[in-house]
Amino acid sequence: MTLDPAKPQRISSQPAQPQSAQSQSAYSPRANSRLWEFYRTMRRIRCFEERVGELYVRGLSAGSMLHLSIGEEAAAAGVCAAMAPQDSFTTHHRGHGIFLARGADPNRMMAEIGGKAAGYCGGKGGSMHIADMQLGHLGANAIVGGGIPHVVGAGLSYKRLKRDAVSVAFFGDGAMQQGILYESLNMAALWSLPVVFVCVNNQYGMGTRIDRATAETDFTRRAAALGLAAAEADGEDVEAVHAAAAALIGGARRHRPAFLTVSCFRFYGHGRMDKSPYRTADEEAAGRRRDPVARARVELIARGLTDAAQVDSLDAEIEAEMNAAIDYTAAAAAPELAAMFRDVFAPGEPAPEPLADRLDRLLAEA
Amino acid sequence: MTLDPAKPQRISSQPAQPQSAQSQSAYSPRANSRLWEFYRTMRRIRCFEERVGELYVRGLSAGSMLHLSIGEEAAAAGVCAAMAPQDSFTTHHRGHGIFLARGADPNRMMAEIGGKAAGYCGGKGGSMHIADMQLGHLGANAIVGGGIPHVVGAGLSYKRLKRDAVSVAFFGDGAMQQGILYESLNMAALWSLPVVFVCVNNQYGMGTRIDRATAETDFTRRAAALGLAAAEADGEDVEAVHAAAAALIGGARRHRPAFLTVSCFRFYGHGRMDKSPYRTADEEAAGRRRDPVARARVELIARGLTDAAQVDSLDAEIEAEMNAAIDYTAAAAAPELAAMFRDVFAPGEPAPEPLADRLDRLLAEA
Amino acid sequence: MAAQEITYRDALRQALDDAMRDDETVVVIGEEVGRYGGAYGVTKDLIASYGEERLIDTPISEPAIIGAAVGAAMTGLRPVAELMYVDFLGLVMDQLANQAAKIRYMFGGQIGVPMVVRTQGGTGRSAGAQHSQSLEAWVMHTPGLRLAMPATAADAYHLLRHALTLPDPVVFIEHKALYARKERTDLAAPVAPWGQATIRRAGSDVTLVTYSRMVFTALEAAAALAERGIAAEVIDLRTLNPLDMATVAASVRRTGRAVVVTESCLTGGVAAELAARIGEECFDYLEDPVIRIAGEDVPIPVSPALESAAIPQPPVIISVVQRMLRR
Amino acid sequence: MAAQEITYRDALRQALDDAMRDDETVVVIGEEVGRYGGAYGVTKDLIASYGEERLIDTPISEPAIIGAAVGAAMTGLRPVAELMYVDFLGLVMDQLANQAAKIRYMFGGQIGVPMVVRTQGGTGRSAGAQHSQSLEAWVMHTPGLRLAMPATAADAYHLLRHALTLPDPVVFIEHKALYARKERTDLAAPVAPWGQATIRRAGSDVTLVTYSRMVFTALEAAAALAERGIAAEVIDLRTLNPLDMATVAASVRRTGRAVVVTESCLTGGVAAELAARIGEECFDYLEDPVIRIAGEDVPIPVSPALESAAIPQPPVIISVVQRMLRR
Numbered sequence A, B: 001m002t003l004d005p006a007k008p009q010r011i012s013s014q015p016a017q018p019q020s021a022q023s024q025s026a027y028s029p030r031a032n033s034r035l036w037e038f039y040r041t042m043r044r045i046r047c048f049e050e051r052v053g054e055l056y057v058r059g060l061s062a063g064s065m066l067h068l069s070i071g072e073e074a075a076a077a078g079v080c081a082a083m084a085p086q087d088s089f090t091t092h093h094r095g096h097g098i099f100l101a102r103g104a105d106p107n108r109m110m111a112e113i114g115g116k117a118a119g120y121c122g123g124k125g126g127s128m129h130i131a132d133m134q135l136g137h138l139g140a141n142a143i144v145g146g147g148i149p150h151v152v153g154a155g156l157s158y159k160r161l162k163r164d165a166v167s168v169a170f171f172g173d174g175a176m177q178q179g180i181l182y183e184s185l186n187m188a189a190l191w192s193l194p195v196v197f198v199c200v201n202n203q204y205g206m207g208t209r210i211d212r213a214t215a216e217t218d219f220t221r222r223a224a225a226l227g228l229a230a231a232e233a234d235g236e237d238v239e240a241v242h243a244a245a246a247a248l249i250g251g252a253r254r255h256r257p258a259f260l261t262v263s264c265f266r267f268y269g270h271g272r273m274d275k276s277p278y279r280t281a282d283e284e285a286a287g288r289r290r291d292p293v294a295r296a297r298v299e300l301i302a303r304g305l306t307d308a309a310q311v312d313s314l315d316a317e318i319e320a321e322m323n324a325a326i327d328y329t330a331a332a333a334a335p336e337l338a339a340m341f342r343d344v345f346a347p348g349e350p351a352p353e354p355l356a357d358r359l360d361r362l363l364a365e366a
Numbered sequence C, D: 001m002a003a004q005e006i007t008y009r010d011a012l013r014q015a016l017d018d019a020m021r022d023d024e025t026v027v028v029i030g031e032e033v034g035r036y037g038g039a040y041g042v043t044k045d046l047i048a049s050y051g052e053e054r055l056i057d058t059p060i061s062e063p064a065i066i067g068a069a070v071g072a073a074m075t076g077l078r079p080v081a082e083l084m085y086v087d088f089l090g091l092v093m094d095q096l097a098n099q100a101a102k103i104r105y106m107f108g109g110q111i112g113v114p115m116v117v118r119t120q121g122g123t124g125r126s127a128g129a130q131h132s133q134s135l136e137a138w139v140m141h142t143p144g145l146r147l148a149m150p151a152t153a154a155d156a157y158h159l160l161r162h163a164l165t166l167p168d169p170v171v172f173i174e175h176k177a178l179y180a181r182k183e184r185t186d187l188a189a190p191v192a193p194w195g196q197a198t199i200r201r202a203g204s205d206v207t208l209v210t211y212s213r214m215v216f217t218a219l220e221a222a223a224a225l226a227e228r229g230i231a232a233e234v235i236d237l238r239t240l241n242p243l244d245m246a247t248v249a250a251s252v253r254r255t256g257r258a259v260v261v262t263e264s265c266l267t268g269g270v271a272a273e274l275a276a277r278i279g280e281e282c283f284d285y286l287e288d289p290v291i292r293i294a295g296e297d298v299p300i301p302v303s304p305a306l307e308s309a310a311i312p313q314p315p316v317i318i319s320v321v322q323r324m325l326r327r
C-alpha cells in the first residue's frame, strides 16, 4: 500500500495480513489471524471502561472527569497492534483504551483513576494524566491538543539519536480545530520525522458534532495539504484500522510522517454526567450499531476462527480481571500527604517549602 | 470567475476590468484602466518606504524595528483597490504599504514611525502598531499571526449587525505556520463570514526561506482543505492581484470566505539591520527583477496609457510628498509625558497610579 | 422583586439573560455555550431566547475564540467569550495580554475593546493539575485588563452586569466550587459598586483579606475564631482590578494585623501584591508581619485528599490568627 | 584562561558552545537560531560547529516549538528552545506551564523535562508594547519551572551552563539591552553557585534588591548615593527560582531598609513577592516599609522618551533612598 499525500486514501475494510498470532490468552483459535488478539484487546477495553463507570458510581473515582472510550476500541487496538515495543505515544483525555491496548496493567490504571498511591502516577495524575515511561506512554493530556507536539519532539530525538522508533499522537476530532495540531503536522513533514498523528474521530467534541465544528470534515485533506501521508479508516473494522496503521507507521519508520483518522462513534456522553441531550436517540442507536467489538465477535465466529463458547469464556475471564481491578482500587491506599511536595522538581533539587513549615518559621520569628 | 475551494486557482495575469478611473492625481491618462492609479499607489509606497529607511539613518525613527514592504507593493495596491470604503482590515508588522494603499496620510504615518505625538497613535504604537479606525485599519501587529483572528470577529459583527462590509487580514508567509491562522480559517468557513485572508508571500520569514519553513509551499491547498475559496496571484502583476482580490472579496461579501496568496519578493533585509547574508546575490537580483512598480511603469507606457515624461512627473510629485513627510516628522513634537498614563483604560475609568505619585504618597506617610 | 434562593450559577445566568435582553450587541461566544448550555451550565437554555446568532458555539480553538472576540468588540459587538477553564489561559494569553489589553493604548486611545472573558478556576472537583488552577495573578499583572472574582451570587450577578457596561476588557473568573452554592438574595437590591471591596464580617482584632471562594473559608475561620473570643474582619475584594486598597488599608489600620488568604499558589500570586501593598500603606500600624496563607507551590494533585490539602482550609487560618494574637 | 573583555551575548554563546561540545544531547531549537545566528546573535556561527541537526531552525510556530522541546526532553535530548521575545510567552504558556512544568508531578515522578527556554525581555530598543515586556512574574508563579535572569556576562555564562545540567525545565530570561554590554572577566573563574544571590555592592544603610538589567540601574544609583554619604547594598538575585531569601533577609536585617527594583510593571510583579517576603521575614528589623520601584502599570509605549520614563531610572531610586533616610 503506497500513500500519496496528494491523494488521501479511504480504507474501509481490508483483509488482515497473515501474521503470527500474539494473543496473550490461553485461547488462540487460529494462528494466522490477529482478529482474536484484536477482539481480546477490544473486549478488555470495553469491560475496563464499563468498570470505570462503576467506579464512579461507587464513589471510588477521583473526581468526575472520566471520559470513556466505549465505541472507540478499534482505534486503540488496531493502531497499538501496529506499533513496535520501542515506539512511544501520547494520548488525549479519552485515552484509557489506548493505554490498555498498549499493554497497561488494569489494576494500576484503575488505581490511578481512583487517585490511589498504587496508580501509575501515584494518584497525582488521575484519569486524564496517566503515563508510563516503561511502555512508552509519554502521557495523557487534559488540554485538547496538548500532547500533540510532544511526539514531534520524540521524533526529533529518535532521528537525532538514531533510534528505530516511531512516536504516535492520539487525539480527538475536536483537536482538529486546535492550532497546535497544524504547527505539529507541518514540523513533522518539514523534518521528515518518524511520527504518526492519529485522530480518533468519534464525531463529537463534547456536545458539538464535527459538522458544527468545521465546514470540511474530510480531515485527510488537511494533513495532505501540509505534506503528510494521510488515510482514513473505518473504526468499526479493527482489521482495517490495523492495516492502515501498519502501513502508515511503517512509512513513518522510514521517515515518512503520516496522519490517520479513524471514524467511530462515542457511545455515551462526553463525561460521566453528560446524558447527551444534544443528539437524538436514533442517532445514538445508529452510532452504537457501529460496534467494533460486536463486529469482531461476529467475524470471528463467521470465519470459523472460534466459536461462541470460546468467546464467552474469554469474555468471562476478562470480566473477572476487570472486576478484580475495582477491588484492587477500592482496597488501595490514598497517597500519603508528604507525596504532595515530591516531584515538583527532581529528587535532591530545592523543593517548595510547605505552607505549614513556612508559617511555623514566620510565626516563631514574629 | 468562480472559485471552487477544491480547485485552487492560479491567476498569473488577467486583463484589468474596465472601471472608472479613481486616480486622485492630476494625471489621468486613460479613463478605462486602473493601472495608472495602481502605479501611483505603488510608487507612493515604494517612495514612502525608502524615506522610512532614511528616517532610520537620520536617527529619527523610534527604534530599529522597521520592516519595509519594498517589492510587495502590488499586494497592497491590488487588494486595497478591491476593498470598499466600509471594509476593514488588519496587517502584520510589514504593513506600511497596505495602509498607504488604503489612503493613509504619509505625514501621520511617518510621525507614528518616529514616535511623535502627531502620529496616528500619538507615538505610542510605532511602525508595528499603526491603526486608524477612520480608514477601517483595525491595527498592525507585532505578533506574527496576532491580527488574523480579529477579522473573524469583525466578520461576525458585520454578519450579526447586517453591515455590508468585508474584513481582510494581511499577513506574511511566516504566519502560514502559526496555529491561530488555521483556527481562524476554520471559523470563517464554518460560519460563512465576510472575511478574506491575504498572505503576502515574500518568500522569507526573517532569514528562513519558505521551503525551509514548510514542506508544502502551495498555501492554497491548506485553505481549500478547510473549506475556503482559495487563489494565488502573481505579485509582480498588480492587475492580476487586483482581479483575484476583487473576485474573492466579492465572494466574501456574499459570505463566501476566501484566501488569497500573493507571491512576491522581499527586496531588502527583514529589518533595517539585516543585510540578508543567508541568501545569494543571484537570488536577490532575480527576486528584485520581479518588480511590480517597474513592470507597471513599462506596461503603462507600452500600452500607450501614458508616456515617460508624465510618469517622471508623477514620480517627482510623490518624491516631494514623501520628503515632506520626513520634514513633518522631524519637526513634530514627542508625546508629552502625561500621555503615558492615558489610554490604559478608557477616559474617566480608574487609571493606573503613576510611580512618582505612589512614592510621594508612601514616603510622605512613612 | 423579593429575596429568593438563588445559586451562583443561576445568578450568572440571570446576568447574561438581562444583559442580552437590554443590549442587542451582547453575544456569547465559546465552546458549548449554546446548545449544551455551558460546561458548568451557566448559559443553559439562553439559546432558546437568543438563538444561535447570539449564543455562538465554537470549535475548540481558544486562541481564535479570544481573538475573534477582540475583533468583534472593535467593530460593534460586546462579546462575552467563555473560556471553559482558567487553565486554558496558557493558550490565549497572547490574544488577551498582547492584543485585548494593549489595543486601546497602542492605538493612542482610538478605540477600546469592550469584551468580557468569563472563565472559572480553582479546585474542588479533583479535576487535576490542568483543570484546577487559580491563575488570576497572570491577569492582574497585565495593564489594560480589569479583573473580577465574585464570591457571592449577588456579586456574580451585579459584577457581571457591570462588566458588560465597561469600555475595556474584563476577565471575569468564577469558581467551579461555587456554582451550586445557594444564597438568599434579591438580585434587584443594590450591592457595593464595581471596584469597591465589601466587609463580609466586621472585626477588630485582625483583617482577613481575600476574594472568590476563599471568602467562605475565611468566614468559616472567623466564625470559629469568634467562639474563641477573637474578632476577625473579613474583606472580600470582589475585583482585583480595580483594587480597593482604601478599604483594606482602613481595616488593617484599625486591626493592626493582616492575613491574606488566596487559593492560588503562594509564590508570585495575588497574595504577594496584597501583602506588599498592606506593608507599604499600613507600615506604622502593623503589630505583626502581614501573613500570606495561600495554596502550596505545587501543581494541583488529582487525589481528593491531596487536592484539599493543597489549598488553605479554615484550621490553618484559625491557627495563624491565634498564634499572631498569642491566644 | 585570563580575564578578557567579553559581551553578555558572547558569554551566552560560549556557554552554548561549551555545553554542546560537552554534551551531545544538547540541541538548540527555535526561530532563526541556525543560519541566521539568532535574532540577537546569541547563536551566531554555532551551526558551523554543530550543523543543522543540532541548531534546528523552525517555522514560526512557538507553541509547537516549546511542545516539541518538551517531547524531545522526555526522550533523550536536552533541548534549548529559543523564544525570540519573552512577549511570546502568551503563545506558549500552555506548553510551558501546563506541560513542561507539570509533567514530572502529574506523572508521579516517572520522568523529568530537562529543557531550557532561552528568551529575552525588557525595554531599551523602542520595540513597542508587544516586544518590550518583562514577564518573569508569570513564570515565577508556575510551580515546576526554574527561572534565571542573569545581569552580568559571567553569570550569563555560568547560569546557562548550570541550567543545562538541571533535571527540570528552566526559563532563562536575558535582557535585550545587555547583549552588547562588555565586561572584563575570566569565564573559567567560578561565580556564586546557582540559586545563590550575589551582593554586587556592600552597604549598610539600605538594601536594594534586584536582578537582570536593573542591577546596573541600582548600582548607578548606589554610586550616586555614596557621593551623598549613603551606603546602599545592591543584591543581584540571579535566579528567581530558586529564590535566595537568606541573602536578602540577612542584608535587610543589617540595613533595616529595603527597596526592591524591577523593570516589570508593578502590580502583580516579582517586586510584590520580594516585598512580601521581606515583610514576612524581616518585620522586626524594618525601619521603613519595603518600597517597590517598578515599571509603570502601562503597556510599553514606543516613543523613546516615554519608553525610558516607563521604567525605573537611577534618579527615582536615589530620591526614594534619600527620602527614606531623611537625608
Ligand SMILES: Cc1ncc(C[n+]2csc(CCOP(=O)(O)OP(=O)(O)O)c2C)c(N)n1
Binding pocket: A067, A092, A093, A094, A142, A143, A144, A145, A171, A172, A173, A174, A175, A176, A202, A204, A205, A206, A266, A270, C031, C060, C062, C084, C088, C091
Ligand atoms: C484546550 C482545551 N479546550 C477545551 C477543553 C474541554 N474539553 C475537554 S474534552 C473536549 C472535547 C474534545 O473533543 P475531541 O477532541 O473530539 O475528543 P473526545 O472527547 O471526543 O474524545 C473539550 C472541549 C479542554 N480540555 N482543553
Ligand SMILES: Cc1ncc(C[n+]2csc(CCOP(=O)(O)OP(=O)(O)O)c2C)c(N)n1
Binding pocket: B067, B092, B093, B094, B142, B143, B144, B145, B171, B172, B173, B174, B175, B176, B202, B204, B205, B206, B266, B270, D031, D060, D062, D084, D088, D091
Ligand atoms: C509570534 C511571533 N514570532 C516571531 C516573531 C519575530 N518575527 C517578526 S517578523 C518575523 C518573520 C515573519 O515572516 P513573514 O510572516 O513571512 O512576514 P515578513 O516579515 O516576511 O513580511 C519573525 C519571525 C514575531 N514578531 N512574532
Ligand SMILES: [Mg+2]
Binding pocket: A172, A173, A174, A200, A201, A202, A203, A204, A205, A206
Ligand atoms: Mg471527539
Ligand SMILES: [Mg+2]
Binding pocket: B172, B173, B174, B200, B201, B202, B203, B204, B205, B206
Ligand atoms: Mg515573509
